[in-house]
Amino acid sequence: MEGVNMKKSEGKIVVAVDESEESMYALSWCLTNLFSQRSNSTLVLLYVKPPPPVYSPFDAAGYMFTNDAVKTMEKYGSEMVNSVMQRAEAVYSNFGSSINVQRVVGCGEAKDVICGIVDKLRADTLIMGSHGYGFIKRALLGSVSDYCAKHVKCPVVIVKHGEEI
Amino acid sequence: MEGVNMKKSEGKIVVAVDESEESMYALSWCLTNLFSQRSNSTLVLLYVKPPPPVYSPFDAAGYMFTNDAVKTMEKYGSEMVNSVMQRAEAVYSNFGSSINVQRVVGCGEAKDVICGIVDKLRADTLIMGSHGYGFIKRALLGSVSDYCAKHVKCPVVIVKHGEEI
Numbered sequence: 001m002e003g004v005n006m007k008k009s010e011g012k013i014v015v016a017v018d019e020s021e022e023s024m025y026a027l028s029w030c031l032t033n034l035f036s037q038r039s040n041s042t043l044v045l046l047y048v049k050p051p052p053p054v055y056s057p058f059d060a061a062g063y064m065f066t067n068d069a070v071k072t073m074e075k076y077g078s079e080m081v082n083s084v085m086q087r088a089e090a091v092y093s094n095f096g097s098s099i100n101v102q103r104v105v106g107c108g109e110a111k112d113v114i115c116g117i118v119d120k121l122r123a124d125t126l127i128m129g130s131h132g133y134g135f136i137k138r139a140l141l142g143s144v145s146d147y148c149a150k151h152v153k154c155p156v157v158i159v160k161h162g163e164e165i
Numbered sequence: 166m167e168g169v170n171m172k173k174s175e176g177k178i179v180v181a182v183d184e185s186e187e188s189m190y191a192l193s194w195c196l197t198n199l200f201s202q203r204s205n206s207t208l209v210l211l212y213v214k215p216p217p218p219v220y221s222p223f224d225a226a227g228y229m230f231t232n233d234a235v236k237t238m239e240k241y242g243s244e245m246v247n248s249v250m251q252r253a254e255a256v257y258s259n260f261g262s263s264i265n266v267q268r269v270v271g272c273g274e275a276k277d278v279i280c281g282i283v284d285k286l287r288a289d290t291l292i293m294g295s296h297g298y299g300f301i302k303r304a305l306l307g308s309v310s311d312y313c314a315k316h317v318k319c320p321v322v323i324v325k326h327g328e329e330i
Contacts, residue, residue, distance in 0.1 A: 155324040
């Protein structure tokens with residue numbers, strides 16, 4: 001181990017973005033500290049939509065109602081994806097045009113989807129905010145970043161809003 | 166937030182080192198990904214010795230025994246500091262001579278000391294292995310890296326042994 005030069009990462013660096021300001025800070029930290037003009041790494045912007053609600057097709061009235069609700073939520077989800085990706089674009093467009101960017105949108109439980117995609121992409125690093133994906137859910141189920149830090153194989157950077165960056 | 170260039174860190178980057186191979190990987194990750202020839206950052210190698218055992222000065226026999234034990238542990242602790250710092254030196258000496266290195270040795274509960282020193286130094290980033298500071302203690306009290314990721318204000322990088330780096 002000692003004295004061995006580690007090869008600089010030229011693979012995929014995943015930033016989990018969501019509607020939080022903190023995830024945009026995480027993106028900025030990543031761009032400032034891990035990307036340079038010489039870097040051949042790919043920035044993967046990963047957004048995870050919540051899973052669709054479960055409904056019963058046997059209850060006609062319920063189905064009608066839920067179907068509308070599903071459509072509304074799907075529309076809301078798509079708008080949220082666009083909104084988050086546009087904010088992310090505004091952040092990374094300021095850091096130079098030489099960055100390879102890949103957008104990935106997952107659907108499901110954030111912690112599972114993030115870990116699954118990081119493994120699938122064989123990402124070099126995962127960067128995320130510490131409080132993403134809902135305050136109440138986090139209080140009930142624990143932090144998504146805690147879970148990901150435990151379960152992904154690659155180094156995980158946890159960035160917090162409020163620090164001077 | 167959007168479109169604002171974040172200033173590249175030129176402050177202190179703390180790597181918590183211990184006797185684990187993982188913490189040396191964490192150091193390598195830090196050097197490879199966060200330091201470059203242009204960087205003016207200071208690498209702070211932080212080692213935390215365990216707190217001295219508590220003994221009673223009123224029990225003469227016990228005192229004698231414990232005093233010897235304390236001396237032995239202190240000697241062991243000093244040897245461990247030297248051993249870990251030498252391993253760290255072997256790692257960073259291969260990454261170029263332009264790195265400013267500061268060695269800090271703390272004493273006490275690792276999680277409290279690490280968080281305290283990171284705050285005191287106003288560090289930009291903390292890098293650490295995920296399993297450091299004792300497997301059994303970790304199983305009983307929770308991971309030091311979990312605690313630090315929650316409690317320090319700056320970004321925390323958690324590096325794991327076993328990944329391809």
